Amino acid sequence: MAAWSVIQHDELATTTSSWSKTGIPTDGTYDHLCLKWSMRTNRSPTKYDEMGLWLNNDTGSNYSYTLLGANSATPVSYNGSSLAMAGYFRVPATASLADTFGSATIWIPNYANSTNYTQMIVSNTWPNNSTTDNEWYLQTHACMWNDTAAVDEIMVHDANSTYDMVQYSSITLYGIKGA
Numbered sequence: 001m002a003a004w005s006v007i008q009h010d011e012l013a014t015t016t017s018s019w020s021k022t023g024i025p026t027d028g029t030y031d032h033l034c035l036k037w038s039m040r041t042n043r044s045p046t047k048y049d050e051m052g053l054w055l056n057n058d059t060g061s062n063y064s065y066t067l068l069g070a071n072s073a074t075p076v077s078y079n080g081s082s083l084a085m086a087g088y089f090r091v092p093a094t095a096s097l098a099d100t101f102g103s104a105t106i107w108i109p110n111y112a113n114s115t116n117y118t119q120m121i122v123s124n125t126w127p128n129n130s131t132t133d134n135e136w137y138l139q140t141h142a143c144m145w146n147d148t149a150a151v152d153e154i155m156v157h158d159a160n161s162t163y164d165m166v167q168y169s170s171i172t173l174y175g176i177k178g179a
Contacts, residue, residue: 007175042166057153065088090137104122106121106122
């Protein structure tokens with residue numbers, strides 16, 4: 001049976017530009033990491049914003065992703081490589097339905113493995129009470145950090161490096177043992 005442990009949980013009391021956790025144990029304490037958030041940003045005047053991740057403070061062009069998304073009756077897919085962050089995870093912004101927060105679950109299996117590149121499996125939503133195209137979004141990502149270093153630091157930030165996560169956004173990092 002898998003044991004989940006909260007490594008860090010934060011609910012933002014004010015707006016903030018980024019969230020990070022350093023000193024994640026890589027000594028076998030956990031087998032996998034799982035990051036979950038409920039988030040909204042103050043990007044204006046748009047309906048959504050995009051969040052990104054840096055692992056081990058790597059801001060180089062060492063990330064790639066493949067995405068399957070839906071914001072209408074027609075699904076879309078994108079991919080990118082040589083990116084400066086993992087992500088483009090959509091969250092509600094100021095023009096979205098008031099008081100709605102987007103959610104994401106980011107699974108980082110075998111995060112302490114120093115032989116292979118680090119993989120991430122992501123599910124992400126930008127909710128709304130509208131069925132109008134481009135007023136909501138569902139995403140599934142496969143992301144990769146093209147580095148073999150064990151992950152001991154995670155930073156979440158606005159992909160545009162301009163906007164802030166708003167008050168009451170919350171982020172929880174879990175360590176999983178035995179899964």
